[in-house]
Every structure is written in C-alpha cells, then in structure tokens.
Amino acid sequence: MHRSGAFSRRALLVGGAASAGAALVGPGLAEEATTSAPLAPAPDRWDSLNRLTDGALLRPTDARFANEALPNNLRYRHIRPEGIAPCASPQMVADVLRWCRDYDVPFALRGGGHSYGGYSSSRGLVIDLSPMNGIDYDAATGQVRVEAGALNHEVYAALREAGRMITHGRCPSVGVAGFLLGGGIGFNMRRLGVGCDLLTGAQIVTADGRVRDVSAEKEPELFWALRGGGGGIFGVSTAFTLRTVPADERLTVFRIVWRDRTLDIAKALFTAAEMAPLSFGSRIALGGVTPALVQKGRQVPVTLLGQFAGSPDELIRLLAPVYAVAAPDFADIKQLPYWEGQDFLVEAGEPGWYRERSAFLAAAPTAAFLEASFQRLQQWPGTGAQSSLFFFQTGGRINEKAPDETAFVHRQTRWLAVVGANWSEDDNLRPEVTRRAFEWQDDLFATLGGHGGRGAFVNFPDPALGDWRRRYYGTNLDRLMQVKLAVDPNNVFHFQQSL
Numbered sequence: 001m002h003r004s005g006a007f008s009r010r011a012l013l014v015g016g017a018a019s020a021g022a023a024l025v026g027p028g029l030a031e032e033a034t035t036s037a038p039l040a041p042a043p044d045r046w047d048s049l050n051r052l053t054d055g056a057l058l059r060p061t062d063a064r065f066a067n068e069a070l071p072n073n074l075r076y077r078h079i080r081p082e083g084i085a086p087c088a089s090p091q092m093v094a095d096v097l098r099w100c101r102d103y104d105v106p107f108a109l110r111g112g113g114h115s116y117g118g119y120s121s122s123r124g125l126v127i128d129l130s131p132m133n134g135i136d137y138d139a140a141t142g143q144v145r146v147e148a149g150a151l152n153h154e155v156y157a158a159l160r161e162a163g164r165m166i167t168h169g170r171c172p173s174v175g176v177a178g179f180l181l182g183g184g185i186g187f188n189m190r191r192l193g194v195g196c197d198l199l200t201g202a203q204i205v206t207a208d209g210r211v212r213d214v215s216a217e218k219e220p221e222l223f224w225a226l227r228g229g230g231g232g233i234f235g236v237s238t239a240f241t242l243r244t245v246p247a248d249e250r251l252t253v254f255r256i257v258w259r260d261r262t263l264d265i266a267k268a269l270f271t272a273a274e275m276a277p278l279s280f281g282s283r284i285a286l287g288g289v290t291p292a293l294v295q296k297g298r299q300v301p302v303t304l305l306g307q308f309a310g311s312p313d314e315l316i317r318l319l320a321p322v323y324a325v326a327a328p329d330f331a332d333i334k335q336l337p338y339w340e341g342q343d344f345l346v347e348a349g350e351p352g353w354y355r356e357r358s359a360f361l362a363a364a365p366t367a368a369f370l371e372a373s374f375q376r377l378q379q380w381p382g383t384g385a386q387s388s389l390f391f392f393q394t395g396g397r398i399n400e401k402a403p404d405e406t407a408f409v410h411r412q413t414r415w416l417a418v419v420g421a422n423w424s425e426d427d428n429l430r431p432e433v434t435r436r437a438f439e440w441q442d443d444l445f446a447t448l449g450g451h452g453g454r455g456a457f458v459n460f461p462d463p464a465l466g467d468w469r470r471r472y473y474g475t476n477l478d479r480l481m482q483v484k485l486a487v488d489p490n491n492v493f494h495f496q497q498s499l
C-alpha cells in the first residue's frame with residue numbers, strides 16, 4: 001500500500017539525468033534516486049550471472065532478498081532491484097560489470113547501503129561488495145589494507161585489536177568505501193584530517209574492466225579524485241590502504257545536554273569549542289524538536305557530544321564559560337581506552353525515513369544565525385519523529401591541506417551544518433505532513449545559506465540541491481570532470497548526482 005502510493009507520485013524524469021532517473025515532483029518522495037525500469041534479461045542470462053558470482057546471486061524469490069534489498073534510508077525502499085550480485089573479488093566485479101553492459105542492465109554499487117540519497121539502489125542490479133571485507137593491519141608499516149566491502153564495525157574491530165585508530169564515523173553499519181570516497185568525517189578529523197587524508201593507495205575496477213592500483217605515484221589523478229570525489233562515480237573500489245596512528249590509551253568522551261538558557265549556551269559552546277585543542281572533536285546539536293516540545297513552548301535542547309584526549313577535569317575547565325551560563329540538565333563524561341570510548345559514542349544508525357541538507361561554515365555560526373535557528377526550530381511543524389540542526393566541528397588538520405590537494409575541497413571551514421528532518425512510516429500516508437516538514441527544512445536551510453553556509457558534503461548527498469556539482473566540489477569540479485572523462489568516457493557509472 002505504501003509502496004504503490006510512492007509510485008503514483010513519481011513522475012517527470014529530468015532531462016539528461018533520465019537514465020540515472022532523477023525524479024522531481026515537489027518535496028514528497030520526488031527527489032528519488034530511481035533508475036529507469038530495465039528490460040528484464042532472459043532467465044538463462046540470470047543463470048549466467050549466477051555462475052559468474054559462484055552461485056551467490058539473489059533474486060526476488062530468495063528468502064533473504066527483501067531484507068538485502070533494503071537501503072538504510074527507507075524513503076527509497078520501493079526502488080527494488082531485479083537481482084543482487086555479491087562480488088567476492090575484483091575479477092568478479094569486472095565480470096559482473098561486463099554482464100551489465102552485455103545485457104544493458106542498469107546497476108548501482110552497494111557497500112553499507114547508507115546513501116542519504118538512495119544512490120546504492122537500482123531497479124536493475126545491485127552490485128554488493130560486502131563479501132570483500134578482508135582487513136589486514138601491517139605492524140611494520142602501521143598501515144591497514146581494507147577491502148572495500150567492509151563495514152565500519154569490521155574496521156573498528158581490526159583496529160581495536162591492533163591498538164590503532166584512523167578518522168572514522170560513529171555508525172557501525174556504514175560502508176568504508178562510501179565513507180572514504182566522500183572524504184569521511186569523524187571526531188578524529190581535527191587532529192588527523194578527514195578519512196581520505198589517511199589514504200596511501202586504493203584499488204579500483206574501472207569501466208574497461210581493468211583492476212587498477214592507484215596511489216600518489218601510480219595514476220595520481222585518479223588517486224586524487226578518489227579522495228573526496230564521492231562514491232560510485234569513477235569505478236568500483238575494491239580496496240584501500242590507510243595510514244593509522246596509535247589509539248589513545250585514555251580518551252574523555254562526553255554527552256552533555258542543556259535545556260535552560262539554551263540560546264546563550266549554544267553561543268558559549270561554539271566559542272569554547274573554537275578555542276579547544278585539536279584533540280577535541282565535537283558535534284553540537286540544537287534539538288531534537290518534537291511536536292510536544294513545540295506545543296508546550298519548551299526550550300530547544302542543546303547537546304554537546306564528542307571526545308577529547310585530555311582528562312575530564314581539563315574538559316570541565318574548557319567548558320567552564322558554558323557551565324557559567326547554566327548547569328547542564330544531563331552530563332555523562334567518562335574517561336576510557338580509545339575503542340571503549342567509541343562504544344560510548346556509537347550511533348546505531350537503524351534504517352528510517354530521513355532527508356538531510358548540509359552546508360559548511362568558514363566560522364562559528366553567528367549570533368544572528370543561532371537566534372534565527374532557535375526561532376525556526378520552535379516552529380517545527382511536527383512529524384512522527386524529531387528534527388535537529390547539527391554542527392560537526394571541522395577545521396584543524398583538515399585545513400592544513402590546500403583545497404586542490406585532494407578532491408575533498410572543503411579545506412577552509414570550521415563547521416559542517418546539517419539540517420535534518422525525520423519522519424515515521426505513518427507519515428508517508430499523510431503527504432501534507434512530510435510536505436510541511438520539508439518546507440520547514442528548506443526554509444532553515446535557506447537561512448543557513450543567508451548566514452555563510454557554503455558548499456555541501458558529498459557524503460550527505462542531497463537530491464534536492466540544484467547546484468550540487470559546485471556545492472560538493474567547488475573549484476575542484478573541472479578537474480574531477482576530466483578524471484571522469486578519462487576513466488569512464490561512456491558514463492557507465494551514473495546516477496542522479498554522479499558528475
């Protein structure tokens with residue numbers, strides 16, 4: 001019932017993106033990552049694909065299929081493939097790509113399935129990299145080789161055992177390829193750079209079926225593009241090699257919530273965070289707002305979440321000007337070994353319905369922007385879930401590289417702001433609810449743009465962005481287009497926002 005409703009509201013394939021399937025019909029389910037319906041290949045061709053994948057191919061009649069086909073953003077769950085091809089080696093990837101070409105079957109690449117924009121969903125074939133999840137840490141070099149189908153939690157486990165760390169996110173089920181190819185943000189980024197800054201090499205299968213090992217020495221342009229260009233654009237990544245550093249023996253992790261004088265708290269928090277050392281990694285959240293909070297006229301809560309390679313006492317000293325404004329309503333501050341600290345910070349990342357809009361800030365948000373944001377948050381029209389405005393603290397070592405040193409261009413920033421809207425399954429049956437929520441979100445996003453919000457984070461793909469090329473890639477766009485033309489001249493790898 002829900003799915004057929006979603007279908008009936010799809011329409012109007014947009015211009016040249018038709019094969020990639022950008023559908024725009026307003027704020028509802030319109031910003032879809034759909035692929036046009038493929039011509040279903042004859043059964044014997046599916047048999048040949050099954051042989052190519054050593055019998056691992058999943059078809060809709062398989063018991064596991066429905067679950068495996070689900071993306072993390074359930075907004076796109078109605079985009080169902082004809083088959084899911086688990087690939088266990090680069091050669092298998094090349095064979096499956098050739099099969100797609102021979103039978104003209106559209107495809108999408110999938111690691112962890114967490115694309116905000118549903119870009120790992122397809123009505124043709126989903127090429128599933130999850131069988132390639134080997135991780136090898138080399139104590140002699142301090143480098144780790146990670147196969148591209150690995151998920152965050154598999155990388156965490158290997159690094160935990162080795163006593164090492166990298167820049168990584170908080171969600172265990174995010175895929176490492178999607179994370180690294182778009183840059184990769186996490187609480188270590190101010191002291192280590194974004195995730196892709198730690199890459200020393202990568203392996204990729206390109207449209208011509210070649211398995212290429214790339215690095216600063218070998219195919220430097222492609223290696224440059226893979227560090228921030230985004231997932232699914234240049235080929236199928238099959239492995240990455242990263243520098244690691246020793247994990248902290250002790251790390252202070254914290255979740256602190258204020259519900260009183262929260263506008264002043266937010267102002268003081270940004271000032272304190274800006275002055276903190278690089279080992280302080282933080283996310284400041286305004287929200288989440290719920291209909292009950294709005295109706296009762298309660299203050300929008302402010303939450304500080306993060307980690308610091310100092311003691312809890314040092315953290316409290318650092319936050320003293322904030323505590324002087326108002327005491328927190330809740331504070332959980334712990335000193336733990338690094339990976340236990342990450343257990344504390346973990347974000348479950350359960351599948352749900354969401355839409356996120358991001359922009360970078362070159363300075364801490366202004367008082368005027370914070371005031372406007374609190375006002376808008378108080379006007380949240382309400383869904384069956386809550387909404388928030390997040391600020392991830394960037395800067396530090398990220399900004400030590402020039403914007404053109406890698407494809408990740410956002411080098412002169414201090415914060416990444418994200419306006420999030422979530423809703424529930426029932427809200428999908430009440431289009432006016434999601435419409436109002438999206439209008440509210442677009443309005444707050446426009447306010448962010450009016451207060452210095454620039455660019456957008458390709459790891460948080462936003463199908464509603466009109467000028468996404470410039471916003472994701474800025475001054476690196478032309479060079480990225482040249483790399484794309486060189487390695488994928490026939491645009492084999494395409495979706496709504498794939499260059």
Ligand SMILES: Cc1cc2nc3c(=O)[nH]c(=O)nc-3n(C[C@H](O)[C@H](O)[C@H](O)COP(=O)(O)OP(=O)(O)OC[C@H]3O[C@@H](n4cnc5c(N)ncnc54)[C@H](O)[C@@H]3O)c2cc1C
Pocket residue numbers: 072108109110111112113114115116119120129148149168169170171173174175176177178179181182183184185186230231232233235236237238347348349350459460
């Ligand atoms: C709950 C949640 C938490 C998150 N936390 C963070 C965070 O802390 N930091 C951060 O930077 N991002 C974060 N993200 C964003 C996340 O990093 C990106 O969405 C990332 O692209 C997801 O990768 P995936 O493999 O899970 O998703 P997928 O949907 O499988 O893939 C994402 C994109 O990469 C492509 N792709 C997948 N595998 C390959 C491959 N092997 N080769 C080439 N292309 C490939 C896909 O086609 C798709 O376009 C989060 C997302 C969610 C939903």
